Amino acid sequence: MSELEAWKHADFIIACYLLVGVFVAALTLWIFRDERKQNQLLDELGEQDDKTRS
């Protein structure tokens, strides 16, 4: 098999790597943003509670 023949299905290979890249990046972003959002909410609630007490 020549090098050119070996790349016969390059479209399928690239599609797989792109798909995995996009899905894993989206999952990572979603999880990181969720943690940041919950942290912000907790800070806001803490600040509001402090104001109410004072």
Next chain:
Amino acid sequence: MENTPTIRSPLARLLTKLNALIEYLANPTRFMRFSRKILPWLMAASALVLVYGFYLAWFKAPYDYQQGHTVKIMFIHVPMASLGMMVYALIAVASIGSLIWRHPLADVAAKAALPIGAVFTFLALVTGSLWGKPMWGTYWVWDARLTSMLVLFFLYLGLMAIWEAIDDHSRAGRAAAILAVVGAINLPIIKFSVVWWNSLHQPASIKPSGITIHTDILTPLLVMWLGFTLLFVVLHLKAMRAEVLRRKVEAMQLRRVERANR
């Protein structure tokens, strides 16, 4: 009577240490402190190993004499498939921990792993399908391995649906844990499907009896597997942290409503 020192195997010592770590992390505050410390290191390790894995997969690995460069799909398909199963095994163990020992972080761990396991299993199915078209001549066959992996994906979706449908954490956790433990029966079915049934899918290449893959292909495969495993640990810890924080926020909001109603 004279005290005789007990000789313990390295495995027993490792299990004792692991048990001590699990008990130590049962406290959510301690877990948050511990995870904050180790996450930057894990993120760096995961990124480095994945970059090295991609380099090996794209620039170093030779092409297969039958598959050509399509073998590169295996460097992502195999880690995704094995992680899809390993994540489910982790969920099943965490569910047992939640049902029997009521470990405070067990259902948090099980819930946090669900979307990650679902994405990995989905990617294993799609990359396998994209490999199957040029190699088998079809995107899909109702083969035992493929079908049992599809069942695993549906189990993930079902467990996520339970968590979404039931508001009460303890009730949702119990219902999801029971389904997760029952669904674990699918794991040996996936693993041995290629042995038990006449399957189009190839049998395992890494077995206790020996490895049937050449080192040039095995090395990038193992590096990619390690990289994705580290990525899973990072994502799981992050998702667990988000879940712990979400429960704190909900508890604070509930206390405020109670105070306002008084």
